[in-house]
Amino acid sequence: MSEPEEFTRPWCCPEPRCTPVWNYQVGVAPTPGDSFVCFGEMAKPVAFSYDGSEHVNDLNHCDYTPLKGVIRWQENEDDWVGVQRFYAAALRKLKARRATVTSLCAPGGEP
Structure with a gap:
């Protein structure tokens, strides 16, 4: 070890x-x-x-x-585990939001 x-x-x-x-x-x-x-x-x-x-x-x-x-x-450890989950959830939502905004701005996307 x-x-x-x-x-x-x-x-x-x-x-x-x-x-x-x-x-x-x-x-x-x-x-x-x-x-x-x-x-x-x-x-x-x-x-x-x-x-x-x-x-x-x-x-x-x-x-x-x-x-x-x-x-x-x-x-404490539970706080660190919780924050890890919260950041991961927020990052997923941010990526989904940005993908939606990007697709709306693409040619043929809805304004």
Whole structure:
């Protein structure tokens, strides 16, 4: 069995206790306009209760853009699975919409 891949911490990581699981950034140091996305595991889970329902987060997901800075999401595995499904569904709908718009603009298509 091979060793798990290790990812470096983003240059402006807001949580030094987080262990990166996957980090997508262009380089070690930013250049103008660079963004990154990093996913990591928390050192200690965070639990909260809302309307009597407990929710436990043990993962971090950080997005960085030059315009917004770092946005840190505290999540769990179910959140990641759900987001994966939501993005896939939205992408299918976008492709279907674009195919419809393209076919309407083609010669002989309805205006």
